[in-house]
Amino acid sequence: xxxxxxxxxxxxxxxxxxxxxxxxxxxxxxxxxxxxxxxxxxxxxxxxxxxxxxxxxxxxxxxxxxxxxxxxxxxxxxxxxxxxxxxxxxxxxxxxxxxxxxxxxxxxxx
Numbered sequence: 001x002x003x004x005x006x007x008x009x010x011x012x013x014x015x016x017x018x019x020x021x022x023x024x025x026x027x028x029x030x031x032x033x034x035x036x037x038x039x040x041x042x043x044x045x046x047x048x049x050x051x052x053x054x055x056x057x058x059x060x061x062x063x064x065x066x067x068x069x070x071x072x073x074x075x076x077x078x079x080x081x082x083x084x085x086x087x088x089x090x091x092x093x094x095x096x097x098x099x100x101x102x103x104x105x106x107x108x109x110x
Contacts, residue, residue, distance in 0.1 A: 011057075011065065015045040015098055029082030030055070030067055039105050041067070043098040055100040056080060058091050067100065 014021040021043045025034045033055070034041065043057050050056055054070045056078065068089065072079035077092040103110050 011043070011059075011097060015043070019045050020101075021098065025067060029085050030069075031084045033083055034067070034103070039103050041100050041103045044101045046096045046098045050078065050096065050099055056091070056096055057098045057100070058095040059097055060095060065097075 011021050011023075022040060023043070024037070024040050026036045028036075046056070050070050052070055052072070055067055056070055057065065057067050058080070059065050068080040068082045068085075070078050070080055071088065074090065077090060078096070080089045080091050081087060
């Protein structure tokens, strides 16, 4: 899975205080979109329901941060999966922290 490199609670603090958080990524689940060591993402705090195809940042109850794409919905949450995976995940609304609004690939802004 594609996990953000972050210390516990720092992401939530930035999202609450600043409304956004920037970080590099690690893992292969969102390849080819994101590659470890190459890309820096900007996460915006989720204040409304996410849209289909948004790349969501969520935190599981065990404290693991994951970036995966919204592929569908259910009443209390989202169907999500990594671009490079086949496993669909049911993620409740309360796990969602934010979504990717933009990213940088080396010096290029996307």
